[in-house]
Amino acid sequence: MAPPDLSNEEIRRYSRHLIMPEVGMGGQRRLKQGSVLLIGTGGLGSPLALYLAAAGVGHIGLVDFDVVDESNLQRQIVHGTSTVGLAKTESARRRLHDLNPLVEVTTYETPITSANALDLMRPYDIIIDGTDNFPTRYLTNDAAVMLGKPNVYGSIFRFEGQVTVFSPKDGGPCYRCLYPEPPPPGLVPSCAEGGVLGVLPGVIGTLQATEAIKLLTGIGEPLIGRLLLYDALEMRFRELKLRRNVNCPVCGDHPTVTELIDYEQFCGIVPEVQTLSSQYEITPVELAALLETPERPFLLDVRNSYEVEIASIEGTDLLIPVDQLAEQINKLDSSVEIVVYCRSGARSGQAVEMLKAAGFRKVKNMVGGVLRWSDEVDPTMAKY
Amino acid sequence: MAITITIPTALRQYAGNNATVALEADTVGALLHGLIEQYPTLGKHIFDSGKLRSFVNVYVGDEDIRYLQGEATPLKDGETVSIIPAIAGGR
Ligand SMILES: [Zn+2]
Numbered sequence: 001m002a003p004p005d006l007s008n009e010e011i012r013r014y015s016r017h018l019i020m021p022e023v024g025m026g027g028q029r030r031l032k033q034g035s036v037l038l039i040g041t042g043g044l045g046s047p048l049a050l051y052l053a054a055a056g057v058g059h060i061g062l063v064d065f066d067v068v069d070e071s072n073l074q075r076q077i078v079h080g081t082s083t084v085g086l087a088k089t090e091s092a093r094r095r096l097h098d099l100n101p102l103v104e105v106t107t108y109e110t111p112i113t114s115a116n117a118l119d120l121m122r123p124y125d126i127i128i129d130g131t132d133n134f135p136t137r138y139l140t141n142d143a144a145v146m147l148g149k150p151n152v153y154g155s156i157f158r159f160e161g162q163v164t165v166f167s168p169k170d171g172g173p174c175y176r177c178l179y180p181e182p183p184p185p186g187l188v189p190s191c192a193e194g195g196v197l198g199v200l201p202g203v204i205g206t207l208q209a210t211e212a213i214k215l216l217t218g219i220g221e222p223l224i225g226r227l228l229l230y231d232a233l234e235m236r237f238r239e240l241k242l243r244r245n246v247n248c249p250v251c252g253d254h255p256t257v258t259e260l261i262d263y264e265q266f267c268g269i270v271p272e273v274q275t276l277s278s279q280y281e282i283t284p285v286e287l288a289a290l291l292e293t294p295e296r297p298f299l300l301d302v303r304n305s306y307e308v309e310i311a312s313i314e315g316t317d318l319l320i321p322v323d324q325l326a327e328q329i330n331k332l333d334s335s336v337e338i339v340v341y342c343r344s345g346a347r348s349g350q351a352v353e354m355l356k357a358a359g360f361r362k363v364k365n366m367v368g369g370v371l372r373w374s375d376e377v378d379p380t381m382a383k384y
Numbered sequence: 385m386a387i388t389i390t391i392p393t394a395l396r397q398y399a400g401n402n403a404t405v406a407l408e409a410d411t412v413g414a415l416l417h418g419l420i421e422q423y424p425t426l427g428k429h430i431f432d433s434g435k436l437r438s439f440v441n442v443y444v445g446d447e448d449i450r451y452l453q454g455e456a457t458p459l460k461d462g463e464t465v466s467i468i469p470a471i472a473g474g475r
Binding site: 137240 | 392393394403437438439441443446447448451466468469470471472473474475
């Protein structure tokens with residue numbers, strides 16, 4: 001498909017690009033045709049989103065589920081004091097619209113997971129990894145390799161940053177070629193523990209934006225097969241060679257990982273398992289397994305009806321808000337197994353105590369509520 | 385033969401807060417073992433039961449030792465060896 005033409009308004013706005021022969025009309029039209037998905041709208045995502053929008057990248061997708069906090073503003077420059085408390089995706093969308101209303105911004109207020117990653121990435125030309133944890137970095141890598149899309153990678157720690165472009169389809173390596181396995185939890189300090197120089201993600205994110213713009217316009221030498229290291233204290237850049245590992249489980253000649261896996265587990269992050277679930281408690285994972293069997297329990301929701309609209313476990317048998325339970329207790333059969341749930345497990349805990357006091361013995365509280373169900377069973381379930 | 389080892393920010397606290405350490409060694413393996421002899425707590429961050437950890441890469445100059453001769457890679461006087469661990473920060 002030929003890149004779209006520029007309007008007179010666009011020609012005025014992008015004139016400093018247009019008068020450079022390396023970009024020119026052709027390059028600017030390719031930017032307008034291009035699309036980029038930013039995973040994370042934080043430290044790296046902020047300068048990325050701003051420069052990509054300013055440059056006229058036609059379609060920018062923003063994935064984040066966090067809310068703007070005052071402590072973010074030390075470095076996350078796409079947000080502002082006026083948007084503290086707002087979803088980061090919405091906060092960024094407003095700022096980008098002000099900066100350049102001619103680009104389309106799509107927001108996804110959700111964590112990226114193995115269940116949604118491929119669908120989120122599929123419509124975009126380039127994926128940019130601006131996340132802050134190992135599970136999401138491996139997930140982003142694997143999904144981008146599977147879809148054959150370049151992944152512009154950047155990461156930071158205190159005063160130090162790394163940048164490269166992973167693009168196995170262009171003969172380069174992927175993240176797993178560089179680091180086949182993640183560090184076990186606790187061995188590498190995170191930014192939250194270690195802190196970060198506020199301007200550092202500005203430098204690294206801007207380098208990532210540069211690479212994305214080069215890939216979209218097709219100019220220059222992409223940072224494929226090279227790892228750029230930046231040390232802000234020494235003010236030094238270095239470059240190391242990266243090679244594709246022919247035995248890489250994802251991008252190698254005979255890949256063994258051909259679909260997305262459980263990245264929390266891969267990174268050694270074990271969800272807190274209730275080892276000794278008491279007689280009157282059941283975990284979401286245990287309940288999900290039980291609901292698949294013929295001995296499925298009676299499932300009672302004790303939230304309010306407006307909460308059901310936000311998120312509800314499929315197969316729920318009855319809704320009785322906890323404050324009406326005493327009056328409606330005759331609707332329940334004490335001879336069958338009953339599992340009670342709510343948002344967090346608190347109200348359902350009360351309900352279980354009430355039912356026990358009324359003589360029910362086969363009754364269990366689903367601990368952690370729909371919040372934990374969303375974490376451990378069904379990541380598509382909305383958390384509220 | 386003096387070799388310069390660059391220590392990444394994340395590991396400097398286990399290496400006397402040094403950004404670089406100079407040591408004498410003729411292979412990468414000997415160099416790394418000399419380093420953890422000097423800074424024992426660094427050991428478990430680089431090695432796991434005697435093997436280099438898979439999230440820690442070692443470079444001689446700009447080349448990954450996995451594509452040289454691993455820990456047997458010979459070193460020449462004045463060379464720089466870099467330890468590059470995976471870092472994940474972005475927010
Ligand atoms: Zn690979």
